[in-house]
Amino acid sequence: MLVNIITEYLVKYYPSFNIIFYITFRSVASLLTALFLSLSIGPYMITFLKKISFVQVVNHNGPESHNIKQGTPTMGGLMMLISIIISVLLWAYLYNPYIWCVIFVFLSYGIVGFIDDYRKVILKKNNGLSARWKYFWQSVIALIISIIMYVIGKDTSATGLVILFFKECIPKLGLLYIILSYFVIVGTSNAVNLTDGLDGLAVIPTVCIAIGMGLLALATGNITFATYLHIPYLRYASELMIVCTSIIGSGLGFLWFNTYPAQLFMGDVGSLALGGALGTIAVLLRQECLLVIMGGVLVIETLSVILQVISFRLCGQRIFLMAPIHHHYELKGWPEPRVTVRFWIISFILLLISLVILNIS
Template sequence: MLYYLSQFLLLAAEGTAAEETLSFLRLFKYLTFRGIAAAATALLLSLWLGPWFIGWLKRLKISQHYLDKAEESGIERMKPGDKRGVPTMGGLLMVLVISITTLLWAQWNTLVQLTLLAAIILAGLGFMDDYAKITRQTSDGVTARTKLLVQFLMAFFIAAYLWYLPATRHLVSEVWVPFYKHPLLTGAAGAVVGVLIVVLAIVGTSNAVNLTDGLDGLAIGCTTIVAFVFLVMTYAAGRVDFSQYLQITYVPGAGELTVLVAALIGAGLGFLWFNCYPAQVFMGDTGSLALGGILGIVAVLIQQPFVLLIAGGVFVLEAVSVMLQTSYFKYTRRRYGEGRRIFLMAPLHHHFQKKGWLETQVVTRFYILCVLFAVLALGTLKIR
């Protein structure tokens, strides 16, 4: 909105006495300026609206008054005790701030619109899950089957839409992998594999971030770190010179995703202010599903889903730990009549809690791991 307003004013003032006065509006043409402005706007909005939003959730009694699965399994927090009474659905604030900030500072192209659409749909799905948990006061919300159905339908729609538009068809039909400077697959074979990758990237990342959201500040901190990687990747993919030099796909309009990712970083840092230990608010599935979905679709739109696999290594470890635990438990129960476990508890962060690590230790060490994965992901830009 501000970009279009600035360009309208510049055009209107051209050749008049006001042209020099309004010359500063040329800054709005620069992606770097709008990206920095978006991050600052989202951060300030989050810090400003956060206390009011938390108070509003408390007045509506949108709080967790039940033990979560970890606490039911005997994991205790440090003072002030369990997580009951802490407001949830804080993800509503994050999605709202990201959407408003993006609409203010970005150019509204197809890539931005698809990403925001995915975020809103997934936030709505998460809202239904959180609402079900609150009304029932149990840790069981919407069934896993229902959530996966909605996620797969949405992801398939995005894949089909990208394929339908000639300008974005290559985002599906060409399969790119890190460390290699040419598409691995193209044509019909690439399209089939590409659709599968699009769907798995969006659904997988959405659920992986959701699984990571089990400790104060863990999911939002790791999401913000991964977002920094895609701040660089989207900027490079949106510029012809950078993409040619780094030998990655040039995607027209991808630069505007930089503004969206910058808004995510600002909103994430603002939310972390209230979500760090001891948390004043939880993002809930409303936030975790939406944020994971944003990362997944941004990676797809710049043809870097496998880089997301590297950058989001912590999310991958969390998701794999759950899959291994569940599969091994079912297998051993069927074979030996008694289910056995690989980890003391899954997802992985709870395993380390069971081993005696404090919640803050787990979160800080996972941050360190996430930074290492992020550096490795950025390293793929120079190794082609």
């Protein structure tokens, strides 16, 4: 970590500064750093994006109530990318390969999202990068990192499959690990992207997942905790807690400006990057199954779109008034803040349920 340069010098003369090397201290520090950076950058980001006319283009196929969002600055996810990357570089041990795996996906998916948002702004349309090309580049990035992670953890518990309630048996996946990792990373990225449809809606579910994965990273990287919870001990895992707390801090800072009525939208640059990073962390921690529960809101949002498309193409009928499902409740008359806060509550409950399941399974 970059703080090492100063800390190692101070510890020679002031041993109490040794606390900076503790994972718990660095986790809190990374959270506060990302939070402070987000809150500091936010006002300047809003002013700058308005100045260069990087503003939201409302989807005319969406609810009519969203027309008032026209002109709100977008691509606020850049603020999150900056704050998270700086925080991780400051407080994480950079020799850790897991850190670089997450950073690679985070930045790469952020670039894909940036191109998508940029095309929307320039073309003044809401379709941006074509779905085919977006999925192509997501797939290329996910396959690259999946192969790298497989090579790092080949023939170890790092490529096993942790099955809830059957944790005594962790089968080695072999090359199937690459396929599973690919679907988790791409799927989580797109799930966050679909959920990011209302002011603040996607932030708290991602923060809840980051909280859960952060606690799992701490446990997985500690042989005593890992043995007690019957999960694989992974020597590099604990440093992922720094990434998770950075996401939490940045997410809360972004929510300050994104809460209803939003002053700033995340854009694909933020949603794709956050989803990809969380999916990668879940894969590295071997907790893909638990991710499904923690990210239950993301799963429901994604399934609502899939079911809507299948139903309409096969039967010519729609299951929901509009998909993703948050729009369904809007059209049923729920005010936007009510939909958002209730989905937040569900996300928090699912986080607690997943932690309980981890302990009893």
